Amino acid sequence: MNEIRTSRRQSAAEPQPDGITHPVPVAPPVAAPIHVNPVHQMLALPMGAEQFRTPFPIFTESTDRLMHAVQGRYTNALSPASLLLAYLDWLVHLANSPGKVGEMAQNAMSKALPLARFTVDSLMGRTDPDPFAPLAQDSRFASEGWQKFPYNVMSQAFLYTEQWWHYATTNVRGVGKHRQNVVEFTARQLLDMVSPANFFLTNPDVIKVTTEQNGQNLVRGLQNLSDDIMRNLTGRDYVKDEKFQVGKGVACTPGKVVFRNKLIELIQYTPTTDSVHAEPILIVPAWIMKYYILDLSPANSMVKWLVSQGHTVFVISWKNPGAEDRDMGMADYRRLGVMAALDAINAVVPGQKVHGAGYCLGGTLLSIAAAAMAREGDERLASVTLLAAQTDFEDAGEIMLFIDESQVTYLEDVMWDQGYLDTKQMAGAFQMLRSNDLVWSRMIRQYLLGETDTANDLMAWNSDATRLPYKMHTEYLRRLFLNNMLSKGRYTVEGRPIALTDIRAPICAVGTTKDHVAPWKSVYKIGILSDTDVTFILASGGHNAGIVSEPGHKGRSYQIATRADADKYVDPDTWAMVTPKQQGSWWEPWQQWLVANSSGQITPPKMGAPEAGYPPIADAPGLYVLMP
Numbered sequence: 022m023n024e025i026r027t028s029r030r031q032s033a034a035e036p037q038p039d040g041i042t043h044p045v046p047v048a049p050p051v052a053a054p055i056h057v058n059p060v061h062q063m064l065a066l067p068m069g070a071e072q073f074r075t076p077f078p079i080f081t082e083s084t085d086r087l088m089h090a091v092q093g094r095y096t097n098a099l100s101p102a103s104l105l106l107a108y109l110d111w112l113v114h115l116a117n118s119p120g121k122v123g124e125m126a127q128n129a130m131s132k133a134l135p136l137a138r139f140t141v142d143s144l145m146g147r148t149d150p151d152p153f154a155p156l157a158q159d160s161r162f163a164s165e166g167w168q169k170f171p172y173n174v175m176s177q178a179f180l181y182t183e184q185w186w187h188y189a190t191t192n193v194r195g196v197g198k199h200r201q202n203v204v205e206f207t208a209r210q211l212l213d214m215v216s217p218a219n220f221f222l223t224n225p226d227v228i229k230v231t232t233e234q235n236g237q238n239l240v241r242g243l244q245n246l247s248d249d250i251m252r253n254l255t256g257r258d259y260v261k262d263e264k265f266q267v268g269k270g271v272a273c274t275p276g277k278v279v280f281r282n283k284l285i286e287l288i289q290y291t292p293t294t295d296s297v298h299a300e301p302i303l304i305v306p307a308w309i310m311k312y313y314i315l316d317l318s319p320a321n322s323m324v325k326w327l328v329s330q331g332h333t334v335f336v337i338s339w340k341n342p343g344a345e346d347r348d349m350g351m352a353d354y355r356r357l358g359v360m361a362a363l364d365a366i367n368a369v370v371p372g373q374k375v376h377g378a379g380y381c382l383g384g385t386l387l388s389i390a391a392a393a394m395a396r397e398g399d400e401r402l403a404s405v406t407l408l409a410a411q412t413d414f415e416d417a418g419e420i421m422l423f424i425d426e427s428q429v430t431y432l433e434d435v436m437w438d439q440g441y442l443d444t445k446q447m448a449g450a451f452q453m454l455r456s457n458d459l460v461w462s463r464m465i466r467q468y469l470l471g472e473t474d475t476a477n478d479l480m481a482w483n484s485d486a487t488r489l490p491y492k493m494h495t496e497y498l499r500r501l502f503l504n505n506m507l508s509k510g511r512y513t514v515e516g517r518p519i520a521l522t523d524i525r526a527p528i529c530a531v532g533t534t535k536d537h538v539a540p541w542k543s544v545y546k547i548g549i550l551s552d553t554d555v556t557f558i559l560a561s562g563g564h565n566a567g568i569v570s571e572p573g574h575k576g577r578s579y580q581i582a583t584r585a586d587a588d589k590y591v592d593p594d595t596w597a598m599v600t601p602k603q604q605g606s607w608w609e610p611w612q613q614w615l616v617a618n619s620s621g622q623i624t625p626p627k628m629g630a631p632e633a634g635y636p637p638i639a640d641a642p643g644l645y646v647l648m649p
Contacts, residue, residue, distance in 0.1 A: 089431055090438030098442075099423070100431035104207065107200035114195040125189050136181050143170040153180035161218040161462070166225030175217040183212050199425060206422050219461055227469045234471075241471030249467075265318075265481035268642050272313035274325045276641035278338075279629040280365040284349065284357040286338040286643040287365050290324060292625035294331040298616060299623045300403045301333035301370050303362055307381035308339040308354070311485050311646050314565060315380065317478040321571040323608065330612055333370060333626060337362050337383075339487070341648040344440030347491040351386075351500070354493060355514070359390040363401055368633035370626045374403035376615055380568065381539065382497070384410020388521060388547075389507065393514040395523035404618045406529045406611070408568050409539045412521060413508035413546040414501050418537055424502045433495050441488040479565060508550055522552045529556045529614055531607065533567030542593045548584055556583040556614055559597065560607040572606040579607035 092101070115121060135152035142149045151173070155162060162176040190205040217223035221231075230238050264270040276290035304324070306312040315336070316324040327334050337358055342349060359377075366375055379387030384407040391405050411417060417424075436442050466472045474480065506512040510520045528551055532541025541559055548555045559580045560567045570577045580600040584591070591599075629637040 086434040086437050089434035093431065093435035093438075098432055098435045100428040103425055103427035103431070104203065106427065107203035107207075110200040111190060111193060111196050111204040114193050115189075118194060121193055125185075128188050129185055132181055132185065136177060139177060140174050143174055151177055153177050153184060155180055161216060164226050166229060169225065172217070172223070172225045175223055179212075179217055183209070186212060199421070202419075203422055206419065213461060216461065218465060221469060224465065224469065227465070230470055238469070238471030241473075242468040245467040245471070245473065265476060265478055267311075267313065267485070267646055271318055271478050271481060272311075272316050272642040272646060273319065274316050274322055274328065274641065277628045277637035278639040278641065278643040279369060279635050279637055280361070281638060281643075281645075282357050282361055284340050284353060285362065286340075286639075286645045287362050288336045288338055288641045288643060289369060289628055289637075290328050290334045290336070290641065291628065292333065293328050294625070296622040297331050297333050297625045298619045299621050300374050300376050300615075300619045301335060301366055301626075302327060302376045302378055302615070303359075303366060304334065304336045305359055305362075305377065305379040305383035305387045306337060306339070307383045308487060309382055309489065310487060311482060312336055312338045313642065313646065314479075314482050314569065316642075317482060317569060321478070321569055321574070323569070323571070326571060326608060327612070331622070332612075332615070335362065335366055335369075338643050338645045340645045341487045342441055342490040343488070347436075347440035349490040350492040351389075351496045352514070354386055355390050355393070359387060365630075365635050367401065368630040368635050373623075374401055376404045376406065376618070377402050378406035378408060379410055380408040381410055381564070384408055385412060385501065385507070388412050388524075389512065389514065389519065391524050391526065392519040392521050395525060396514075396517070396519055402526045404527050404529065404615065405524065406531070406615075407544065407547060408531045409533055409536055409544060409564055410530075411539045411543050411546075412550055413543060414505045415508070416540065416543045416546075417502060418540040418543065420538060421502070424498065426503070429495075429498050429503055432498070433491075436489075436491040436494060441490050442494050443488060479569065483565070508546070521547070521550045524551055525553050527554045527556070527618055529558065529611060531558045531560060531568070531611070533560050533562050533564060535561075535563040536567065538564040545593045545596070549590060552586055554583060554585050556581065557596070558607045558611065559600070570606045570608065572609055574606060577606055578602050578604050579610070581607070581610050 093099075132152075139149055139152050148168075162180075166172060167176050186208045187205060190208050191201060193201065196204075221227055227238075274290055276288050278286045279289045280287040304312075304315060306315060316322045319325055324334055324336060339358070340346075363375060367373075377387050377391065379385070387405060388407060388410070391402055394400075394402065414421075432442070463474075467474070500506045500512060504511075507519075507521070510518055510522075512519055528547060530544055530547045532539070532544035534541060536544075545557060548557065560570055561576070561578045562568075562570060570579075580597065580602050582596065582600045629635050631637075
């Protein structure tokens with residue numbers, strides 16, 4: 022009994038999922054003390070049970086974690102166990118499915134005959150239609166050189182192999198959906214490595230350029246390779262052009278840092294109009310990268326454009342965490358980030374509500390903060406804008422290939438060792454999702470064709486990555502990606518669950534058509550998770566370029582529609598089919614939506630609020646954005 026009471030006393034001091042310790046009633050001690058074995062007390066086990074547990078659990082767990090952390094340096098933080106389990110799941114079920122194996126053989130033969138006929142016709146000089154077509158996004162074999170023998174046969178043989186392996190790794194009865202996706206994705210990655218487009222002797226475009234330039238392209242390619250190796254060894258920035266340096270060519274909209282704590286700097290931007298809309302805007306960027314994705318060059322800076330439209334704009338600039346910040350959790354990011362910023366804005370612009378706008382992870386955090394505020398009756402938000410931000414992670418795209426119990430546990434151990442998730446470990450996962458565009462095509466272009474990418478502001482920002490603290494990223498992966506707690510009403514803030522249905526402020530959600538990080542259909546789900554008016558905008562482009570879509574940008578388009586709270590649900594495919602497409606930037610209808618949810622014009626507020634403890638302390642972009 023005494024051991025059980027000891028266990029209860031220990032559990033009473035354990036932090037809850039939100040990171041806050043909540044006291045619970047503890048049974049009073051018994052009158053007569055009873056001798057307790059120290060091992061029993063440490064393990065909280067009944068007498069005689071110590072043989073089932075080691076007396077050194079912390080040591081053994083640390084040993085396992087250390088081994089995984091060392092392995093992770095060589096596996097790019099990918100769990101070997103997760104990959105092996107997926108492979109074995111597919112292999113065992115396939116071996117026990119003779120019908121599927123027979124279909125695979127039949128499929129191979131039925132597709133081999135057209136390939137053989139195509140090969141013979143090509144040898145004889147005939148130009149028959151290609152028997153196999155690449156995927157819509159695959160442009161590796163689009164040039165004229167791939168239409169000539171023998172390169173046309175090589176490309177068709179590769180596409181034949183690619184299609185057969187897709188057939189072999191999908192629709193095997195009994196294989197879990199997640200593991201099937203992992204096997205299919207892995208097979209595709211391995212095939213992409215041996216694509217004929219990746220090699221000098223089997224790529225007609227490379228051979229043609231080499232002939233025309235007398236091999237100078239290969240000399241330049243060798244120099245590019247050498248530069249890349251040196252950059253990786255020294256950590257030198259990718260973009261060397263000074264016009265894209267932070268504070269000079271990017272993140273250069275005038276403003277002041279009016280608040281700083283151990284996690285954020287809050288930047289207030291200098292007004293450029295005689296009057297401003299009454300409600301200021303708070304932008305909550307993702308902390309996975311630097312904030313200035315929304316303040317790039319002056320020509321495509323969302324911040325500068327909003328200021329020019331008469332808005333008072335505040336932006337959170339996150340600190341780049343180090344090992345000392347390993348225990349920063351989601352609760353800290355909400356409390357020291359969004360809530361602290363709102364307190365400062367209320368002091369600078371007193372008596373006014375705030376338009377909240379969150380990008381990517383910042384949008385998810387903003388939705389959590391908004392739901393918690395609504396639960397407490399805090400009505401300081403005039404509206405909520407979610408830019409490529411998810412609130413339901415059930416269909417979070419191909420990034421879910423790296424999210425399962427084995428992978429998350431392995432990643433936790435990697436972060437446990439160093440205190441954070443390193444930028445290279447994050448970049449590796451995202452590059453794998455688009456390996457043709459981000460890895461292989463770049464290698465062909467730079468190392469074989471000898472080309473050099475033209476630097477731009479988006480590339481400069483993309484090379485300026487940040488780290489993620491151990492506790493925060495563990496909570497983010499487990500509570501949101503793995504267990505999808507937010508959409509199910511089980512995400513806790515200060516010990517109690519929150520619900521997105523409590524939000525009454527109008528919501529504007531923006532998705533992008535080619536987003537591989539936050540697929541637009543996943544972003545669209547906010548419409549069935551909330552009980553308020555929701556305006557959804559579907560913009561052309563990808564996760565970053567689709568959001569950075571300034572007015573005047575050629576080729577941009579968008580669709581927009583509003584669903585009132587009482588309206589019936591429309592599924593995303595139907596919505597995309599019936600909603601008219603409009604040319605131009607989605608920034609303009611969004612800004613009109615902000616104005617429609619504002620209360621008029623006021624005189625621009627002064628910079629900071631010294632009398633309230635928020636004096637301007639530095640010029641924008643501040644110090645945190647410059648942290649390596």
